[in-house]
Amino acid sequence: MKILTGNDLKTGAVVWWTGYDWSIHVEDAVDVDGEADAIAAREEGARRVNGPYAIDAQREDNGGVRPAHIKDRIRALGPTVRPDLTLKPADPNAGNWVI
Amino acid sequence: MYKYDQYDQAMVDTRVAEFRDQTQRRLEGKLSEDQFKPLRLQNGLYLQLHAYMLRVAVPYGTLSSAQMHMLADIADKYDRGYGHFTTRQNIQYNWIKLEDAPDILADLATVEMHAIQTSGNCIRNISSDQFAGAAADEIADPRPYAELLRQWSSFHPEFLALPRKFKIAVIASQTDRAAMKLHDIGIRIVKNEAGELGAAFYVGGGMGRTPMIAPCIKEFVPLDQLITYSEACLRVYNRYGRRDNKYKARIKILVHELGKDEYTRQVEEEFAHLQTQGIEPPLAELERIKAHFADPAFEAAASDDLDLSDPGFALWVERNCVAHKQPGYIIANISLKPVGGIPGDASAEQIHLMADLAKAYSFDELRVTHAQNIVLPHVKKADLHALWQKLDAAGLGTANLDTVEDIIACPGLDYCSLANARSIPVAQKISQRFAETGKTETLGELKLKISGCINACGHHHAGHIGILGVDRKGVENYQLLLGGCEGDDTSLGQITGPGFDEDGIVGAVETATNVYLANRQDGERFLDTYRRIGMAPFKEALYG
Amino acid sequence: MVDVLRYRDDEPVADPAVTVDSFAEQSNAAAVRIEPGDDARDLLPHLEQLRLVEVNFPAFTDGRGYSAARILREAGYAGELRAVGDVLLDQLGHMRRCGFDAFAPDKPIEAADAEVAFNRWPEVYQATGDGRQPIWAKRHG
Numbered sequence: 162m163k164i165l166t167g168n169d170l171k172t173g174a175v176v177w178w179t180g181y182d183w184s185i186h187v188e189d190a191v192d193v194d195g196e197a198d199a200i201a202a203r204e205e206g207a208r209r210v211n212g213p214y215a216i217d218a219q220r221e222d223n224g225g226v227r228p229a230h231i232k233d234r235i236r237a238l239g240p241t242v243r244p245d246l247t248l249k250p251a252d253p254n255a256g257n258w259v260i
Numbered sequence: 261m262y263k264y265d266q267y268d269q270a271m272v273d274t275r276v277a278e279f280r281d282q283t284q285r286r287l288e289g290k291l292s293e294d295q296f297k298p299l300r301l302q303n304g305l306y307l308q309l310h311a312y313m314l315r316v317a318v319p320y321g322t323l324s325s326a327q328m329h330m331l332a333d334i335a336d337k338y339d340r341g342y343g344h345f346t347t348r349q350n351i352q353y354n355w356i357k358l359e360d361a362p363d364i365l366a367d368l369a370t371v372e373m374h375a376i377q378t379s380g381n382c383i384r385n386i387s388s389d390q391f392a393g394a395a396a397d398e399i400a401d402p403r404p405y406a407e408l409l410r411q412w413s414s415f416h417p418e419f420l421a422l423p424r425k426f427k428i429a430v431i432a433s434q435t436d437r438a439a440m441k442l443h444d445i446g447i448r449i450v451k452n453e454a455g456e457l458g459a460a461f462y463v464g465g466g467m468g469r470t471p472m473i474a475p476c477i478k479e480f481v482p483l484d485q486l487i488t489y490s491e492a493c494l495r496v497y498n499r500y501g502r503r504d505n506k507y508k509a510r511i512k513i514l515v516h517e518l519g520k521d522e523y524t525r526q527v528e529e530e531f532a533h534l535q536t537q538g539i540e541p542p543l544a545e546l547e548r549i550k551a552h553f554a555d556p557a558f559e560a561a562a563s564d565d566l567d568l569s570d571p572g573f574a575l576w577v578e579r580n581c582v583a584h585k586q587p588g589y590i591i592a593n594i595s596l597k598p599v600g601g602i603p604g605d606a607s608a609e610q611i612h613l614m615a616d617l618a619k620a621y622s623f624d625e626l627r628v629t630h631a632q633n634i635v636l637p638h639v640k641k642a643d644l645h646a647l648w649q650k651l652d653a654a655g656l657g658t659a660n661l662d663t664v665e666d667i668i669a670c671p672g673l674d675y676c677s678l679a680n681a682r683s684i685p686v687a688q689k690i691s692q693r694f695a696e697t698g699k700t701e702t703l704g705e706l707k708l709k710i711s712g713c714i715n716a717c718g719h720h721h722a723g724h725i726g727i728l729g730v731d732r733k734g735v736e737n738y739q740l741l742l743g744g745c746e747g748d749d750t751s752l753g754q755i756t757g758p759g760f761d762e763d764g765i766v767g768a769v770e771t772a773t774n775v776y777l778a779n780r781q782d783g784e785r786f787l788d789t790y791r792r793i794g795m796a797p798f799k800e801a802l803y804g
Numbered sequence: 805m806v807d808v809l810r811y812r813d814d815e816p817v818a819d820p821a822v823t824v825d826s827f828a829e830q831s832n833a834a835a836v837r838i839e840p841g842d843d844a845r846d847l848l849p850h851l852e853q854l855r856l857v858e859v860n861f862p863a864f865t866d867g868r869g870y871s872a873a874r875i876l877r878e879a880g881y882a883g884e885l886r887a888v889g890d891v892l893l894d895q896l897g898h899m900r901r902c903g904f905d906a907f908a909p910d911k912p913i914e915a916a917d918a919e920v921a922f923n924r925w926p927e928v929y930q931a932t933g934d935g936r937q938p939i940w941a942k943r944h945g
């Protein structure tokens with residue numbers, strides 16, 4: 162699948178396109194195949210997102226979404242060297258998903 | 261230390277107001293991202309992996325304790341309780357909100373700080389020797405010259421849209437502790453035969469994808485022509501530096517393509533012309549600035565005795581302390597490289613503590629080093645043990661300066677959007693490995709530097725051992741380099757051969773150190789042995 | 805026709821500006837246009853006859869035009885120096901300091917906004933030949 166990501170203009174937070182809005186959770190991302198450019202242009206024009214771009218990703222068995230590139234997996238989770246600052250501070254194995 | 265007068269304060273205050281207005285216009289849609297980006301970059305604001313990142317300038321690496329406290333307050337108030345000290349003597353915050361950025365700059369301005377020109381295609385923060393004003397081997401304090409250049413380069417209207425970033429370092433000692441020849445301009449304050457001070461200009465050094473060592477283009481520029489000569493160097497670059505390819509846009513490429521002699525000729529021509537233009541501040545201005553850097557009130561009869569009966573303390577003194585020019589005093593380095601820690605990161609509490617200790621023990625002064633450590637430059641030897649105990653209790657007493665554990669590492673893929681691979685975990689694993697095997701001491705001075713991509717923010721070209729993260733079909737991979745050095749005998753590291761995965765690179769570093777241990781002769785450091793025996797034995801051990 | 809912000813009292817030149825190359829050939833023109841790759845020094849022998857020099861900024865991130873402007877002013881050029889092209893509000897003040905006294909931005913800028921930009925910096929650190937007294941001069945006045 163293709164998903165759309167970027168950073169929130171005001172806060173810089175990493176966000177993913179959910180079909181009608183932006184979420185900080187990658188598992189909320191939806192397939193945007195074919196529409197990526199149009200959504201990106203519209204959302205950027207409305208200043209809801211900064212620097213949106215489409216990436217390859219995979220739907221996981223547990224319903225999660227796994228970006229194809231490690232860089233976007235680190236964006237989705239947070240820095241691997243500071244698990245306490247990631248989106249899943251309580252999950253000691255969260256980092257394994259990145260690598 | 262330099263104190264702002266009403267003019268300097270007006271400049272930073274104006275900058276805050278300007279950026280507040282620009283940010284507002286961006287949020288209202290009156291500025292596009294393309295238009296806003298160079299503006300925010302010139303205020304140190306990047307968009308990074310997780311959020312905006314703010315790089316705050318620490319001009320020539322010098323901080324007062326009030327400024328250091330403010331850095332901690334910003335970490336707590338606007339970020340996530342920590343900051344990252346960088347190889348360019350600045351500090352970066354990783355979790356900044358665009359809407360907060362103007363307020364942060366306003367807070368910084370209250371302690372005479374800013375983020376002006378810490379990024380973007382302009383003259384960046386001027387770096388210098390972290391031991392300036394304290395080193396036993398300096399002929400002058402380099403900071404007044406750096407401050408003079410800071411004022412000249414701040415908002416210089418002709419040089420705010422250069423072909424590429426421009427980094428200047430100023431030193432004034434025998435030993436180069438600032439990697440001066442790896443800067444766009446390296447300035448060494450020297451004495452001529454008549455005993456007068458002047459500046460030697462080294463132009464066209466740099467790292468990145470085409471590392472180059474700057475040649476000396478002028479041996480002696482009199483102090484009352486320093487600004488004019490710098491302006492001439494910059495004008496030639498602004499006019500002729502390449503703009504067709506951003507990877508060829510640094511001044512090192514221009515100097516290389518024109519040749520040092522032709523570049524120098526053009527600078528001299530421009531210099532002759534600019535000398536007629538009255539752009540040089542009077543020497544009285546340099547004297548005014550110098551007065552700010554007068555020695556602190558050292559105690560005249562301070563004792564040189566040190567009780568080294570405590571072995572932990574003795575080791576720290578040997579490893580982390582450096583001779584001071586003033587009898588009875590010493591330079592104390594605080595390692596931000598605890599074993600297994602994140603190189604250069606410090607928590608708000610640690611930053612506050614270092615600020616307090618600077619106030620109590622170092623005449624209110626701290627320095628940031630290009631090795632991502634902190635220095636208390638003026639500690640009375642009689643106070644040293646008490647200082648060490650407090651540092652040690654806070655996890656800041658690690659005795660590993662310039663050892664294999666004192667790793668320079670860029671933020672890498674954990675934070676940086678340009679990265680190919682993570683740097684920090686590699687640094688953590690290496691320092692752990694050597695601490696566990698107890699080899700750190702045996703190896704002595706060994707400078708290990710890691711960058712997460714070819715941009716070389718972690719100075720990997722200049723490490724005795726360098727590591728470069730690359731992307732191999734979507735998987736992190738690490739190349740090993742040997743033989744780099746950033747000091748007076750600057751050299752660039754050579755790649756050993758095919759890269760390694762994350763665990764492989766840790767093993768490869770260990771293998772390289774084993775080759776050194778097996779071959780070293782009396783008193784040789786890793787670098788010396790490498791230079792004597794060459795790459796072959798290392799290759800053999802790594803790939804043979 | 806783009807709106808020109810002009811900060812001079814003399815009559816604007818009506819002639820179209822010629823390129824540096826064609827100026828070299830038919831050197832009776834009073835108006836010339838410098839592109840980023842042109843050498844402003846080529847004009848120095850002819851400053852007497854020039855009344856308008858346009859300096860083109862195809863992209864605001866290309867700063868060669870700032871040096872071109874200063875070179876002309878330092879050589880004594882007193883005619884109109886006009887920045888044209890991708891000229892944006894946030895660069896106006898810097899351009900003015902380098903000697904520009906007219907601006908023809910691709911996207912019009914309100915005169916009132918320009919005024920705010922010019923008045924933004926009450927103090928300046930450098931001497932750039934624009935007549936403003938740098939801070940160091942005030943300190944040692």
Ligand code: HEM
Nearest residue numbers: 346347348442466467468469510670671676678715716717
């Ligand atoms: C995280 C955001 C960062 C970004 C996007 C970034 C970007 C870059 C880029 C693109 C270059 C290459 C420039 C060129 O060759 O033209 C570079 C070089 C450099 N950066 Fe960074 N950097 C970052 C962080 C850092 C940090 C944290 C440090 C200090 C630890 C640093 C210090 C340097 C140094 C010393 C160089 C080499 C300078 C030279 O080539 O002469 N940077 N950076």
Ligand code: SF4
Nearest residue numbers: 670676679712713717
């Ligand atoms: S070297 Fe590369 S990965 Fe490391 S901070 Fe610089 S740009 Fe980022």
